Amino acid sequence: MKSLSRWISPLILGVVMFNTIRLVTDLPSHNPFWSNSVPFHLLALFVSVLMSYAFDFYARYYMKRVRAKNISVMLEYTLLLVYLFFAVNLILYLGDNIGILFLGDKIADYVIADVVCILYFFLYYIIIRNDKLEKEYNQQSLQMEKIKVDQLEIELKFLRAQYHPHFLFNALNTVYFQIDEKNKVPRHTLEMLSDLLRYQLYGGNKKVPIQKEIDYLKTYMNFQRLRMSERLVLNVRISEDLKEQEIYPLLFLPLIENAFKYVGGDYHIDLDMSCEKGKILFSLFNSKPLDAEIKSHRKGIGLENLRRRLLLLYPDKHSLDLQEQPDHFVAKLMIETESV
Structure with missing residues (x-):
């Protein structure tokens, strides 16, 4: 009509x-x-x-x-x-x-x-x-x-799950004190796990200084290295200019999670993070197994959730480029932000 x-x-x-x-x-x-x-x-x-x-x-x-x-x-x-x-x-x-x-x-x-x-x-x-x-x-x-409905659904889910984090932290605290003080490695591992969970659960949806997000990502990568092969080569290059810029939390985590999940072959992960003209540039490379039967496709909930969050939090102010090759995978994320 x-x-x-x-x-x-x-x-x-x-x-x-x-x-x-x-x-x-x-x-x-x-x-x-x-x-x-x-x-x-x-x-x-x-x-x-x-x-x-x-x-x-x-x-x-x-x-x-x-x-x-x-x-x-x-x-x-x-x-x-x-x-x-x-x-x-x-x-x-x-x-x-x-x-x-x-x-x-x-x-x-x-x-x-x-x-x-x-x-x-x-x-x-x-x-x-x-x-x-x-x-x-x-x-x-x-x-x-639609955004308001989504926010209400998220809030309801958060309220339903609010009890579980308290139970989890209490359980971790119990395990921590059951480990002998001489066993510093498992105690340190539990501390890192608690820090990671606390940041994810209570970080909220408000902007945080980029330095706080970087500290969290470093802790996460150190935690992941504990279970990885000693062959893993992890190169992390983060510009010193990234300090006080404010950003919404946990936008880089899904890409790093995938890198550790699918890394293989040469067991190589390269992370570059810099700031240029009010833009945060994030680049992540990981090698892959050459076995043709292992296909990542990277279309899981984590990446779909990331795309949705970027669309809502940074409309027309971001770009996400995922490039998959037979032997490696590259993820590039750009977010426009402003220095405080």
């Missing part, structure tokens, strides 16, 4: 606009409506309809351009009126000289055509512009409602 209206509207505009010009021209002169040659009027009507379709396409293109440039509404309308003035008069001049339009009283006919055409085209532009804005507003409203 909307598609049909999209194509009929310019036709109606052209017919109404032409007949308005005829009414304004014929009635004050006491001439019959559509006086003189009917075929000639039909030809002029066809030109009016053709102009309307052309303007419809141009108006939608023009709307995208001015909105992309983020100019003011006043300037948007002013530029449109200037365009309409030159375009309408050019068509009238060419039509008159070619012979498909008849402008008897040059000045009066030009003025009438200018006023009617420019007014109708301008009103038509306002209508389609408002229709576009209304559709976008409705889409944004639906998106906001």
